[in-house]
Amino acid sequence: MTVPSISRRTLMKGTALLLASTALARQALAQAAPAGGRLIVAADSEPKNLNPAIVASNGVFFVASKVIEPLAEASFDGKDGLAPRLATAWEGSADGLSVTFKLRDGVTWHDGKPFTSVDVAFSALNIWKPLQNLGRLVFANLEAVDTPDDYTAIFRFSKPTPFQLIRNALPVVTSVVAKHIFDGTDIATNPANTTLVGTGPFKFAEHKSGEYYRLVRNESYWDKEQPKLDEIIFRVLPDREAAGAALEADEIQLAAFSAVPLADLDRISKVEGIKVISKGYEALTYQLVVEINHRRKELADLRVRQAIAQAIDKKFVVDTIFLGYAAAATGPVPKNAPEFYTSDVATYAFDPSAANDILDKAGYKQGPDGNRFSLKLRPAPYFNETRQFGDYLRQALAVIGIDAEIVNADAAAHQKAVYTDHDFDLAVGPPVFRGDPAISTTILVQSGTPAGVPFSNQGGYVNPELDKVIKQASETVDTAARTDLYRKFQQLVVADLPLINVVEWGFITVARDTVLNVADNPRWAVSNWGDTALQS
Secondary structure, X not given: OOOHHHOOHHHHHHHHHHHHXXXXXXXXXXXXXXXXXXXXXXXXXXXXXXXXXXXOOHHHHHHHOOOOOOOEEEOOOOHHHXXXXXXXXXXXXXXXXXXXEEEOOOOXXXXXXXXXXXXXXXXXXXXXXXXXXXXXXXXXXXXXXXXXXXXXXXXXXXXXXXXXXXXXXXXXXOOOOOHXXXXXXXXXXXXXXXXXOOOOOEEEEEEXXXXXXXXXXXXXXXXXXXXXXOEEEEEEOOOHHHXXXXXHOOOOOEEOOOOOOHHHHHHHOOOOOEEEEOOOOOOOEEEEEEEEOOOOOOOOXXXXXXXXXXXXXXHXXXXXXXXXXXXXXXXXXXXXXXXXXXOOXXXXXXXXXXXXXXXXXXXXXXXXXXXXXXXXXXXXXXOHHHHHHHHHHHHHHHHOOEEEEEOOOOHHHHHHHHHHOOOOOEEEEXXXXXXXXXXXXXXXXXXXXXXXXXXXXXXXXXXXXXHHHHHHHHHOOOHXXXXXXXXXXXXXXXXXXXXXXXXXXXXXXXXXXXXXXXXXXXXXXXXXXXXXXEOO
């Protein structure tokens, strides 16, 4: 799946030529890429918990996915968009009550012990289901995992569970950890959450706070042709300008997740020895949304939410804040998820005059200062673009007589204020679409989520019809029927605006041209980099 609109037109012309001119060479290099070398990569954060079985997030996956493997990974050309990893095959029962995984033989943990079905069963029942931020949704009805032999794991569900969901979720929620390391311990505080032991192509070597993570080659990896690299260093560079400068100075070789500011891409793409790549994030679509606290009387009024939607100029946001590296959103499912996406939804054209009329007719009159009412606005601090959009939204709301006070905070304080304390009226959030609406998307609007769960509906929105559709989809085994339910889901969300989807975007990788086999799957930045190599 590709999204041409995600990348700036001028960049894509150059990128297309680059990809076309090197496609055959890259295919050959993938087979015979030079082995060895140290790859130095920019990292903009240091997660407190580095275990992807517990925290399924891109910041964790970026480092940990090279060490700890899932059952399957996303693929551009694999069946159903998947490539085998620790599982070699998977099949769902017709009644939706079981899924059987055939596991890879001859895999060992980094401490030398064998990987078996017992590790999969332990991870699923003791970590993914009860502890993981996303797995607790996907595996909500998982009741047992049978292990008839070392290389078979049969997942048993108490209620019909769509195989489509399980299949789509495999890359994100099935990172397998070793039972012998976690069993009998307090899993949440086990030191192995930060000093990882996995089955992947790289071993965790060390972490020096504020400086780097170091991974080294796993000589006993099950794929004897991988890894190509001897070592990966994730150099901690929170400042994105610093990442660009380090690339130009050849102090690092790669910066993913748009670590180089968008404003610098045109210039840096012309630097000899550097390539700019928009591919490799197709399964990691970020969505810029306005989160709404429906406890606030004015915001519980659909007319106010419609006025806010009409006050936002999505084209301006795409062109000015994202510099063209984004696309206007139509709803809660992005365009590059064609399995589910529909454009048959309500639209809210940019029209501040109409928005003012709506508010006037709804009885929210402007006072002597021109303001109708005031709101507390919290932009998420994770990206420059979310902060910049917060500034833009404040100005857009002022045009329709809504006074928005911006409250900035670091990541921890922002998450607590929005998702635990509900101390916000509007918030700017960047949720990720992860291949299926049931994975980190429906939770944004479904009622009943306990306080404190991040990136969820903490605005107090309740819509019984929408909740019913979400529940039906979670238990519908027939793929076509389930897909239709998610199209209805999009229509209901856009009509009632529990939140406002503004734009959707992928990221950009900037790398030295000596780095080979970059962006060869739709989750490349958070995949294992087993075939990534350095040209000597």
